[in-house]
Amino acid sequence: MSxxxxxxxxxxxxxxxxxxISGLPYKPKGRDRKNMIAKEMENPNCAFFGLFESDKMIGVVIGNFDGRRGWVNRLAIDPDYRGKGLASLLIEYCEDFLRKQGAMVMCALIEDINYPSIxxxxxxGYNCEHTIKYFAKRPSKEA
Ligand SMILES: CC(C)(COP(=O)(O)OP(=O)(O)OC[C@H]1O[C@@H](n2cnc3c(N)ncnc32)[C@H](O)[C@@H]1OP(=O)(O)O)[C@@H](O)C(=O)NCCC(=O)NCCS
Incomplete structure (x- = not known):
């Protein structure tokens, strides 16, 4: 029971x-450093949720409300537990949190080759908005 x-x-x-283990690239010298994650968790508009099978963590997601939109970020399910619809459980928790923060519109950034995530x-219930291109400004590759 999850x-x-x-x-x-x-x-x-x-x-x-x-x-x-999920193959999500992470930035140990940048925004995924422990002190950066701790800071992110202190933000009341941000929540990390874990999915557990008994005591074992088998999934993670981050919800962030930026004041305008709710973002579902860094969703990952342990490869041994995929294909069971567990991602949707985490997405639901995230959306519930984001709605409570005031978000109406929920969004996610997904690489166009990531079929499982799409x-x-x-x-x-998410639709791809094909006319949008993602632009980012990074201080370094590690950030
Ligand atoms: C994206 C991800 C979270 C989906 O989790 P999930 O709980 O397996 O999601 P679902 O059960 O709804 O399955 C989604 C799709 O995964 C694929 N899938 C199904 N079984 C699978 C399995 N055993 N192994 C791998 N992929 C599988 C299918 O394409 C499925 O789509 P379908 O139901 O239309 O056939 C998971 O694949 C993952 O952690 N991927 C790596 C990290 C990542 O890319 N995160 C998203 C960043 S935007």
């Missing part, structure tokens, strides 16, 4: 473990 709980900085190592978000 359950979801809000995470704290105590869960940092497990979050990194789940991202790593499918998971489509099943959760």
């Amino acid at each position: 359950n979801v709980k809000r995470l704290s900085i105590e869960d940092y190592d497990e979050i990194i473990r789940v991202w790593s 499918s998971a978000f489509q099943k959760a």
Whole structure:
């Protein structure tokens, strides 16, 4: 039986473990450094959720409300537990949190080759807006 709980900085190592086995690139010298994650968690408009099977963390997601939109970020499910619709459970928790913060519109950035993620978000009711291109300004590759 899976359950979801809000995470704290105590869960940092497990979050990194789940991202790593899931193949999500993470930036240990940049925004995924422990002190940066701790700071992100202190932001009341941000929440990290973990999905657990007994005591084992098998999924992670971050919800961020930027004051205008709700963002579902860094969604990952342990490869041994994929294809069971568990991503949608985490997306739902995230959306619930984001709505409580005041978000009406929910968004996610997904690489166009990431079919599993595209499918998971489509099943959760998200539509791809093809006219938008993502622009980013980075101080370094590691940030
Ligand atoms: C994207 C991800 C979170 C989806 O999690 P999930 O719980 O497996 O989601 P679902 O069960 O809804 O399955 C989604 C799609 O994954 C694929 N899938 C199904 N079973 C699978 C399996 N055993 N192994 C891998 N992929 C599988 C299918 O394409 C499925 O789509 P379909 O249901 O239309 O056939 C997960 O694949 C993941 O962690 N990927 C790596 C990290 C990542 O890319 N995160 C998203 C960043 S935007």
